[in-house]
Amino acid sequence: MHVEPRHALKESPLEPDGERDADVDDEAGDRGEEPRIRCPRCRWVPRRGDAWMCYCGCEFHTFETAGRCPDCGFQYRETMCLACERWSPHLAWYTDPPR
Known part of the structure; x- marks a missing residue:
């Protein structure tokens, strides 16, 4: 699923509601492996071609830059x-924290 980039990063923290969507596929899990990066709420796994947009207008893959x-x-x-389309702390996406 390719999604167009948008303002998908946030400066201020929000409290997570802890909900997960049971019907969202975990593609890495379907391949028998644990994803290193996944949404902590719905378990969606971003792909290399996905892009987020900074408020400065830059489009980038937030997990290639650890959110910078x-x-x-x-x-x-x-x-x-x-x-x-729910917000989570950036570090909560990593099953193994970035170095």
Whole structure:
């Protein structure tokens, strides 16, 4: 599923509601492996071609930069899932925290 980039990063933290959507497929799980990065709410796994947009206008893959905009350098603490459109702390997406 390719989703057009949009303002999908947030500066201020939000409280997660802890809900998960049971009907969202976990594609990596279907292949018998645990995804390293997935939405903590719906378990959607981003692909290389997915893109998020910073408020400065830069489009980038937030998980290739650990949530830092490559143009303006802003470090985002929250990321919106492109599938369920809910916000979560950026670090909560990593099953193994980034180094």
